[in-house]
Amino acid sequence: MARSWLIYSMKNNSLFCFCCKLFSKRNIHLTISGMANWKHASTHLTSHENSPEHLNCMKAWKELAVRLRSGQTIDKQEEALLEAERVRWRAVLTRLTAIVQSLAVRNLALRGHTETLFTPSNGNFLKEVELMAKFDPIMKDHLNRVKRGTASHNSYLGHHVQNELIDLLSSKIISDIVDDIKQAKFFSIILDCTPDISHIEQLSVVIRVVSLMEKPHIREHFMGFLKAEESTGQHLASMILTRLEELGIPFDDCRGQSYDNRANMKGKNKGVQARLLEKNPRALFVPSSSQRWSILKNHVSITLKMWAETRWESKVKSVEPTRYHGAAVREALIEVRDNTKDPAIKAEAQSLSEEVGLYASASARLFGLQEVRYIFMEIPEPFKHTALA
Numbered sequence: 001m002a003r004s005w006l007i008y009s010m011k012n013n014s015l016f017c018f019c020c021k022l023f024s025k026r027n028i029h030l031t032i033s034g035m036a037n038w039k040h041a042s043t044h045l046t047s048h049e050n051s052p053e054h055l056n057c058m059k060a061w062k063e064l065a066v067r068l069r070s071g072q073t074i075d076k077q078e079e080a081l082l083e084a085e086r087v088r089w090r091a092v093l094t095r096l097t098a099i100v101q102s103l104a105v106r107n108l109a110l111r112g113h114t115e116t117l118f119t120p121s122n123g124n125f126l127k128e129v130e131l132m133a134k135f136d137p138i139m140k141d142h143l144n145r146v147k148r149g150t151a152s153h154n155s156y157l158g159h160h161v162q163n164e165l166i167d168l169l170s171s172k173i174i175s176d177i178v179d180d181i182k183q184a185k186f187f188s189i190i191l192d193c194t195p196d197i198s199h200i201e202q203l204s205v206v207i208r209v210v211s212l213m214e215k216p217h218i219r220e221h222f223m224g225f226l227k228a229e230e231s232t233g234q235h236l237a238s239m240i241l242t243r244l245e246e247l248g249i250p251f252d253d254c255r256g257q258s259y260d261n262r263a264n265m266k267g268k269n270k271g272v273q274a275r276l277l278e279k280n281p282r283a284l285f286v287p288s289s290s291q292r293w294s295i296l297k298n299h300v301s302i303t304l305k306m307w308a309e310t311r312w313e314s315k316v317k318s319v320e321p322t323r324y325h326g327a328a329v330r331e332a333l334i335e336v337r338d339n340t341k342d343p344a345i346k347a348e349a350q351s352l353s354e355e356v357g358l359y360a361s362a363s364a365r366l367f368g369l370q371e372v373r374y375i376f377m378e379i380p381e382p383f384k385h386t387a388l389a
């Protein structure tokens, strides 16, 4: 006959009686330490099986099983309450996450001067919560509980939870970015260092890849700031390598490194560059052409400007330099053509100098800003007139 009550503990290498362990108050081997003496196991088990204590425990166990099945236990009711709580909190958190997300997308600050609900300057996060509670029964119920002080010890509206949600969202985004980088395989890094308000160097890390998401195009992913305790080349380089390792991005696949060209960064950069090159000789230093840029500056008093995707007016502004300084831009191009040793740049400078005036964007392209779209021709008709007026 199968002994449904008999259980074996692998850890102790011994036998226990399940129902006696649960219900019996007697201290026997089968309930306390387990039966490890296998010699007379069969005899022992048979005698235990027929003992009145065991039979009572067996009865109690079976009765409990029946009550559990029909949902008559106190536990069952507890369980239903717990389940309802779980569902409710899940719904609240889904809403709070959506609010954080919506604010983050618009680059809006979450917090205000106070953290009290229904006060004028409690910030965007709580204001959105209040707004949602006007129309959404779950949020309304949640705020009522908070007001009555029955939302247990945590309302999930405080700054700790907000920060945690932000961290979770950001790690999700980072992991998607890392996927994109890994898919592209090869990448280059763009680094810049700026001291923050407390004079701690903040190193910003941007990774540039040919993204294969949707259609292949160049993408620059901002990977966040690294706080540098020391600003030596060695320290900065090891920080970058550690960060890449944390993200699971193999530095062996790095094919270029690029830095801000300001004079005060140059020394530091050299140190970082050399160390990264030592680690991976293929991570070539790619200068953004400050030399060609300075030739342009000698000829043109204003600079070529980027345009913003969402503001057409900025496109007009970006075209201005070539509209009013076309001749000077052409001069600059000719100087680049005459001075460069690179035949490709020479040829491009030549053809661009011929085209300036027609394609205002072209000069920008040569001055190391390939990815910024300056194409004059793309400006819609009504704006073109403004630009040329």
Ligand SMILES: [Zn+2]
Pocket (backbone or CB within 6 Å): 005, 017, 018, 019, 020, 030, 048, 053, 054, 057
């Ligand atoms: Zn038993």
